[in-house]
Amino acid sequence: MNANTQTRAAAAAPSRLSPKLVLGVFMVLLAAAPLVLPEFYVTLLNYVGLSALVALGLVLLTGVGGLTSFGQAAFVGLGGYTTAWLTTAQDLPGWLAFIGSSPWFTLLAGLVLTATVAVILGSVTLKLSGHFLPLGTMAWGISLYFLFGNMEFLGGHGGLSGIPPVSVFGYTLADNGQFYYLVWAFVLAALFTTRNLLDSREGRAIRALKGGMVMAESMGVDTSRARMVIFVIAALHACAAGWLYAHLQRFVNPTPFGLHIGIEYLFMAVVGGAGQVWGALVGAGVITVLKQWLQDILPKVFGSAGNFEVIIFGVMMVIVLQRARDGLWPLIAGLVPVREAQKTIDPAAAPLPRKAQPPMGETILEAKDVTRKFGGLVANNNMSLHVKAGEILALIGPNGAGKSTMFNQLSGVDTPTSGDVLFRGRSVAGHSSREIAGLGMSRTFQHVRLLPKMTVLENVAIGAHRRGSKGVLPAAWRLDREEEARLLREAAVQVERVGLKDFMFAEAGSLALGQQRILEIARALCSDPCLLLLDEPAAGLRLKEKQALAELLRRLKSEGMAVLIVEHDMDFVMSLVDRVVVMEFGEKIAEGLPAEIQKNPAVLEAYLGGV
Amino acid sequence: MDAEIIAMLGQDGVTNGAIYALLALALVLVFAVTRVIFIPQGEFLAWGALTMAALESGHFPATVWLLVGCGVLTLAVDAFSATGRRTIGRSVLWNLAYPLALAGLLWGLPIAELPTAARVLIALAIVVPMGPMLYRVAFQPVAEAPVLVLLIISVAVHLAMVGLGLLIFGPEGSRTQPFSEAQFELGSLMVGGHTLVVLGASVVLIVALYLFFDRTLYGKALRATAINRNGARLMGISPALAGRLTFFLAAVIGVLSGLLVAPITTVYYDSGFLIGLKGFVAAIIGGLASYPLAAGGAILVGLLESFSSFWASAFKDVIVFTLIIPVLMWRSLTSHHVEEEE
Numbered sequence: 001m002n003a004n005t006q007t008r009a010a011a012a013a014p015s016r017l018s019p020k021l022v023l024g025v026f027m028v029l030l031a032a033a034p035l036v037l038p039e040f041y042v043t044l045l046n047y048v049g050l051s052a053l054v055a056l057g058l059v060l061l062t063g064v065g066g067l068t069s070f071g072q073a074a075f076v077g078l079g080g081y082t083t084a085w086l087t088t089a090q091d092l093p094g095w096l097a098f099i100g101s102s103p104w105f106t107l108l109a110g111l112v113l114t115a116t117v118a119v120i121l122g123s124v125t126l127k128l129s130g131h132f133l134p135l136g137t138m139a140w141g142i143s144l145y146f147l148f149g150n151m152e153f154l155g156g157h158g159g160l161s162g163i164p165p166v167s168v169f170g171y172t173l174a175d176n177g178q179f180y181y182l183v184w185a186f187v188l189a190a191l192f193t194t195r196n197l198l199d200s201r202e203g204r205a206i207r208a209l210k211g212g213m214v215m216a217e218s219m220g221v222d223t224s225r226a227r228m229v230i231f232v233i234a235a236l237h238a239c240a241a242g243w244l245y246a247h248l249q250r251f252v253n254p255t256p257f258g259l260h261i262g263i264e265y266l267f268m269a270v271v272g273g274a275g276q277v278w279g280a281l282v283g284a285g286v287i288t289v290l291k292q293w294l295q296d297i298l299p300k301v302f303g304s305a306g307n308f309e310v311i312i313f314g315v316m317m318v319i320v321l322q323r324a325r326d327g328l329w330p331l332i333a334g335l336v337p338v339r340e341a342q343k344t345i346d347p348a349a350a351p352l353p354r355k356a357q358p359p360m361g362e363t364i365l366e367a368k369d370v371t372r373k374f375g376g377l378v379a380n381n382n383m384s385l386h387v388k389a390g391e392i393l394a395l396i397g398p399n400g401a402g403k404s405t406m407f408n409q410l411s412g413v414d415t416p417t418s419g420d421v422l423f424r425g426r427s428v429a430g431h432s433s434r435e436i437a438g439l440g441m442s443r444t445f446q447h448v449r450l451l452p453k454m455t456v457l458e459n460v461a462i463g464a465h466r467r468g469s470k471g472v473l474p475a476a477w478r479l480d481r482e483e484e485a486r487l488l489r490e491a492a493v494q495v496e497r498v499g500l501k502d503f504m505f506a507e508a509g510s511l512a513l514g515q516q517r518i519l520e521i522a523r524a525l526c527s528d529p530c531l532l533l534l535d536e537p538a539a540g541l542r543l544k545e546k547q548a549l550a551e552l553l554r555r556l557k558s559e560g561m562a563v564l565i566v567e568h569d570m571d572f573v574m575s576l577v578d579r580v581v582v583m584e585f586g587e588k589i590a591e592g593l594p595a596e597i598q599k600n601p602a603v604l605e606a607y608l609g610g611v
Numbered sequence: 612m613d614a615e616i617i618a619m620l621g622q623d624g625v626t627n628g629a630i631y632a633l634l635a636l637a638l639v640l641v642f643a644v645t646r647v648i649f650i651p652q653g654e655f656l657a658w659g660a661l662t663m664a665a666l667e668s669g670h671f672p673a674t675v676w677l678l679v680g681c682g683v684l685t686l687a688v689d690a691f692s693a694t695g696r697r698t699i700g701r702s703v704l705w706n707l708a709y710p711l712a713l714a715g716l717l718w719g720l721p722i723a724e725l726p727t728a729a730r731v732l733i734a735l736a737i738v739v740p741m742g743p744m745l746y747r748v749a750f751q752p753v754a755e756a757p758v759l760v761l762l763i764i765s766v767a768v769h770l771a772m773v774g775l776g777l778l779i780f781g782p783e784g785s786r787t788q789p790f791s792e793a794q795f796e797l798g799s800l801m802v803g804g805h806t807l808v809v810l811g812a813s814v815v816l817i818v819a820l821y822l823f824f825d826r827t828l829y830g831k832a833l834r835a836t837a838i839n840r841n842g843a844r845l846m847g848i849s850p851a852l853a854g855r856l857t858f859f860l861a862a863v864i865g866v867l868s869g870l871l872v873a874p875i876t877t878v879y880y881d882s883g884f885l886i887g888l889k890g891f892v893a894a895i896i897g898g899l900a901s902y903p904l905a906a907g908g909a910i911l912v913g914l915l916e917s918f919s920s921f922w923a924s925a926f927k928d929v930i931v932f933t934l935i936i937p938v939l940m941w942r943s944l945t946s947h948h949v950e951e952e953e
Contacts, residue, residue: 068759070766124940131648131758135895136939139888139932150925263766270763306777314771321764322752 016339030184034177043176044292046248049183052284053241055268056190056277057234062266063274064198065230066210067126071137072265074144075114075235077257079242081148082110084160084252089153103166107243111236118235119228126227141259148254159253166247179248186244187281190237193476195277197233200475200484201461201468206230207451208462214413215449220437220466220527229472238265260310264291267317273327275453282329287313342505343457345492349485352467354528355440357560358424360390364531364562365441370409370419370429372402379405381586382419389530392553392563394573394594397583398606403566404446404535406583410564411443411533412436423531438466442529444520446536446566452509456500456519459508461491463526494522499548514541518549525556532556534565538572550576574598582606618800620917626806626875628913629813630868634890635905636820637864639897643837644857646758647750650765653887654772655865657880658738660873661776664785666730669723673779674737675714682706685744688752706744713737727790735866742862743855750858751851769884776880784882789874809871816867817906820860833857885928889916892935898942908938 034042054072062068086092086100086109099105125136149157166173166182173179197203205226208216216223246252264287272283294309302308320327358364366386372379379402387393397403408414410421412433421429428436442463450459464487470480495504498518503511508519517537524532538546546569553563553576567573573580574594582590582597584606590597597603634652641649658674665672682705689702713736725733749768753760791804824830835843836853844850865883872878872886889912896908912931919930 062759066759068762121936124936128939128942131762132895132939132942134759134762135648135891136935139892139935142885142888143929143932146926146929150929260770263770266763267767302778304781306774306782308774308778310770311774311778314767314769314774317767318749318764318771321756321760321767325756325760 016337019338019341022336022338034180039176042180044289046176046180046183048281048285048288049180049187050241050245050248051265051268051288052187052281053190053244054238054265055272055280055284056187056194057237058266058269059272059274059277059280060194060198060206060230061234062269063276063279064210065206065227067227067231068134068266069137069231069234070134070259070262070266071141071144072234072238073257073259073262074137074141075118075238076242076245076261077144077148077252077254078114078117079107079110079239080246080252080257081154081160081242082106082113082239083243084163084246085154087164088160088162103164103243103247107240110239110243114235114239115232118232122228122231126224126231137262138259141262145254145258148257155253157254159251161251163246163250163252165250173247176248179244183244183248186240190240191277191281194233196478197472197476198277200480201465201470201487202226202229202472202475204454204458204462205465207454211451212449214433215445216462217432217434218411218413218437218443219462219523220434221462222434233472260307264313267313270317271320271327273329275326276329276333278333279327279329282332283327286328343455343488345457345488345504346485347489349482349489352464352486352490352528355530358389358530360388360560362389362424363387364389364424365410365564366422367406367410368420368422370406370416370421372405372409372414373417379586380409380416383409383583383586383588385581385588385591387531387562387564389562390557390560391579392557392565392577394577394580395564395566395583396568396570396573396580401583402586403583405586407443407533407535407566411441437527440528440530441533442524442527442531443533444517444524444535444537446539448513448516448520450508450516450519452507454508455505456495456503456508456511457488457491457505459519460495460522460526461487463494463523464490465527467526467528491522491526494525495519497525498522498552512540514545517541518545521549521552529561531562531564534563534567536567537565538567538569546572615799616921620921621914622800622802622806624914624917625910626809626913627872627916628910629809630872630886631890631893631912632906632909633813633816633864633868633871634887635893635897635909636817636902637861638887638890638894639900639902639905640820640833641857641861642894643900644833645746645750645754645761645854647761648758648765649861650762650769650884650887651745651772652861652865652890653883653885654769654776655738655742655862655883656869656872656886657776657878657883658741658772659734659866659869660787660878660882661780661785661869661880662734662737663730663787663870663873664878666722666725666733667787668785671717671722672734672737675710675717677775677779678737678741679710679714681741681744681748682710685747688748705740709740727788731870734870735863738866739859739862742858742860742865746854746858747851751854754850754854773881773884776883780880782880784877784879785873786877787870787873805874809875812867812871816864829856889931892931892938895935895942896938 033045054076058069058072083103083106086096086106087103089100092100099109121136121140125133148154154160168182173182198207205216205221206229208219208221209223209226213223245256268283268287269280270283271286272281273279291309294312298308299305363386367384370383371381383406385393385395395403395406405414409416412428412431412435415430419429420427423436423439423441426439428439467490468483468487470483474480492504495501498521500515500518500522503515508516511519517540521534521537537549541549550572557563565577577594580592580594580597581588582603589602589606590600592600634656637652638649641647662672662674686702686706689706690699717733745768749764750761753764789805790808793804795802795804824834832843832848833853833856835846836848836850840850843853869878890909893909893912894905896911897905912934915934916927916931920927923930
C-alpha cells in the first residue's frame with residue numbers, strides 16, 4: 001500500500017497524459033460511435049448507457065457510502081411505468097392527462113414519485129445496521145415486481161405498449177441512433193454531477209460515512225441525512241434510466257424490473273469498481289456485453305435454453321470479491337497513464353468566519369457528579385472536573401479506570417446515567433455529538449479514525465463541515481466553488497499549523513501512526529473549536545514528534561484554547577499540563593498541579609500498588 | 612368466511628409457518644456464527660426436494676454429479692492453500708472419495724425399489740455435504756470481510772446455484788409423495804397426516820438443535836464463536852471449522868425443509884428463493900438474533916400468507932414481503948443508538 005503510493009507519486013512524471021486529453025478522446029469516440037457502428041452495436045451501447053446510469057447510483061450508494069440496495073431495478077420500473085401509464089392511459093383526470101401530454105412532464109412526475117418512495121423506504125431502513133437495508137430492498141423489489149404484474153391498469157404481465165417517442169426541442173427521437181445521444185447525455189450528466197458532488201463539502205461528508213458514524217458525527221456531519229441523500233440520488237438515477245428505457249423500447253412489462261436484474265445492477269457496480277464513477281461505466285459495459293454474448297453461446301453448449309449466464313456471473317462475482325475487491329477499473333486505469341489532477345489551494349480565498357473566542361480563564365467545560373452505569377457496573381462514579389480557556393487539563397489513571405467512558409460522556413457519544421455536563425454554562429448531557437461539535441468542542445480518537453484513501457487535506461477539511469453551508473445541488477453543478485476554496489484554504493492553514501505541510505496531498509493512510517494522530521488534531525482544529533478533547537495524542541509518537549506536539553499544544557493554550565487530554569505518557573503530561581485529574585475504579589482520587597500529583601500517596605498507590 | 616375455512620387456512624398457515632421457522636432458525640444460526648446472510652438456503656431446499664423427486668421416479672439423481680464437481684473444486688482450493696499432508700489426506704477423503712463412493716453406490720442400487728426412509732437418507736447424503744464445501748470455496752477465503760461483501764457473495768452464489776439447478780433439473784417442477792396419507796378428524800376439522808409429519812419433524816429438529824447447542828461441545832463452540840469470534844479463536848476453536856459446521860447444519864435444515872415442503876407444493880428449480888426469503892422475513896422479525904422471535908415470526912408469515920391467498924391470491928407475495936416494512940419500522944424505532952459498523 002505504502003510502496004504503491006510512492007511508486008505512483010514517483011511516476012507522476014510529465015510523460016503522463018493530461019486527464020483533459022483522455023477525456024476529450026473518450027468524448028469524441030462516444031459521439032462518433034453511432035455514425036460508424038452497425039445498428040446492433042448502437043442498440044447495445046444504448047443498453048450499456050441505461051445500465052451505467054443505474055450502476056452510477058450504486059457506486060455512490062455502495063462504493064462510496066457503504067450502503068447496498070438490490071432493489072434498484074424496482075426504481076427503474078417506477079420510472080418506466082410512471083411514464084408508460086401517464087402517456088398511454090385514456091380517460092385520465094385533467095391534471096394527470098396534462099402531465100401525460102409530454103414525456104418531459106412524466107419524467108418529472110416519475111422523479112417526484114421515486115423520491116417520495118425512496119424517502120419513505122429510507123426512513124424505515126437507513127437507521128438500522130447495514131444489512132437490513134439490502135434485505136429490505138430485496139423484499140421491496142419483489143413486492144413491486146408482483147404489483148406491476150398484477151395491476152390491471154398497468155397491463156398485468158403483458159405490460160403497456162404504444163409509448164410515444166421523446167422529442168427534444170420539437171425534434172423527435174425515433175430511432176436508436178438518435179436516442180443514443182439522449183441516453184449518453186443523461187449518463188454523462190450523471191457522471192459529472194456525481195464526480196462534482198464527491199469533490200465537495202457534501203461529498204466529503206458522504207465519504208466520511210465509511211470512516212465510521214462516530215467520527216463523522218463528531219465532525220458535525222449529519223450521517224442520517226447523508227445516507228438518505230445518497231439513497232435518494234441512487235433511486236433518482238434509476239428512475240431516469242427507467243424513463244429512458246420506456247421511451248427507447250416504447251413498451252414496458254415487469255420482467256426487466258425484477259429482483260434478478262436488481263442484483264445484476266449491483267454486480268455491474270462491483271465488477272466495475274464500486275468506489276469510482278468510471279467503474280460504473282466499465283461494469284455496465286462488461287456485464288451487458290458479456291450477457292449478450294453468453295446468451296448466444298451458452299444454450300448451444302448446454303443444449304437447452306435458459307438463463308445460464310447467471311452461473312458465470314455468480315462465479316465471476318465470487319472471484320472478483322475474493323481476489324480484486326476494487327473491481328476492474330483500477331486495472332484499466334493502470335493501462336492508460338493519466339496524470340492525477342492535484343487540488344489547488346487558493347491562498348487568496350477569504351478566510352472563514354470564526355466564532356467569538358471565550359475570554360481567558362472562563363470555565364469552558366464542567367462535569368458535575370457524572371455517573372455512568374452499565375447494568376451493575378459503575379464505570380464512572382460522581383466524577384467532577386472543569387477546564388478553563390487557556391488551560392491544559394490531563395485526565396490520567398491506570399488501564400480500566402474509566403477514562404474513555406468519561407471521555408464519551410463529555411463528547412456526547414454516550415449519555416450519563418446521572419449528573420450533568422456543562423459546556424460554556426449550557427447543559428449538553430444527552431445532546432448528540434454533532435450538536436456539541438457545533439458549539440465548539442472538537443475531539444480526536446484513541447484509535448485513529450481517518451479515511452485512508454483520501455488526501456491529508458481532504459481529511460482535515462471534513463472538520464470544517466459545519467462552517468460551510470452549500471448543499472448537494474450547488475455541489476453537483478459546481479456552484480459551490482467559492483465556499484469550497486475557503487474551506488480548503490482553512491484546511492490547508494490547519495495542516496500547516498500542525499506541521500504536516502509536506503504531506504498535504506499524500507493519502508492519509510500512507511502516513512505513520514504518529515502523523516495520523518497529528519492529522520486528527522488538525523481536523524479537530526478545522527472546526528474552529530474553543531475546547532479540544534484529545535484521546536492519547538502522544539501514543540505512537542517519537543520523541544521529536546512529542547516535542548513538536550507539546551509545542552503546538554502550548555501555542556494553542558496561549559491563544560486561549562481549552563484542552564483536555566487523556567494520556568499515559570507521564571513525562572509528556574507532567575511537563576505540559578497545568579492541572580491533573582487522576583481516576584481509579586471510575587472515581588476521582590486526586591486533582592492538582594503536576595508536582596503535587598507526583599507526590600500524592602493515593603496516586604502512587606494506584607500506579608505502583610501498596611508499598 | 613366460516614369457521615371451517617378459518618380452521619383450514621390456519622392449518623395451512625401453521626404448516627407452512629413451521630417450515631419457514633426451520634429456515635429462519637438456520638438463517639439466524641448462519642448469520643450469528645459466520646456473519647453471512649445465507650441467501651442460498653433456498654437452493655438447498657429446492658435441490659433436496661428435486662433430488663427426492665428424482666429418486667421417487669427411479670432416476671439417477673443428477674445432483675450426485677454436482678456433489679462430485681463441488682468436491683473436486685473444494686479439493687483444488689484445499690490443495691492450493693493447505694499446509695500439511697494430513698489435511699490434504701482428509702480433504703481427499705471427504706471431497707473426492709466420498710462423492711465418488713456415493714455415486715458408485717447409487718449406480719448399483721435399485722433406486723426405484725428403495726423404501727422412503729432410504730430415499731430421505733440418500734437425498735441428505737447427496738446434498739448436505741455441499742453445504743460445508745460451499746463454505747470452504749466461497750466464504751472461508753473472505754471470512755473476515757465486511758457483512759456487506761459477504762452478502763453480495765451470498766447473492767452471487769445463489770444466482771450460480773439457481774442457474775445450475777435449471778441446468779440439471781430443467782424447468783419442470785416436481786411434487787413428491789407425502790410421508791403419510793392418513794387423515795385425522797379433529798372435531799369438524801380434517802387434519803392431514805403430512806401436516807402432523809411437518810409439525811412433528813419441525814419440533815423434533817428444533818429440540819435436537821437446542822440439545823446440540825446446549826449439551827454438546829461442538830454446539831457450545833459454535834455459540835462461543837457467535838458471541839465473540841476472536842475470543843473463541845483464542846480458546847482454540849477454529850473459525851473455519853465453525854463455519855463449515857454451521858453450513859453443514861444449515862444444509863441439513865434446508866434439505867429436510869425441502870423434503871417436507873415438496874409434498875405440499877410443486878417445487879421448481881428456482882422455488883427455493885421465495886420460500887427462503889419468507890424464512891428471512893421471519894428471521895428479520897427476530898432481528899437476525901433471537902431464535903424464539905424468529906420462530907414466532909415464521910408462524911405469523913405462514914398465517915398471513917395462507918389468509919391473504921384466500922382474499923387476494925394475486926397479491927399474496929406482495930402482502931408477505933410488504934410485511935417487512937412495518938417490521939423494520941418497529942425495529943428502527945426500538946433501536947436508537949448510533950451504530951458503529953466495521
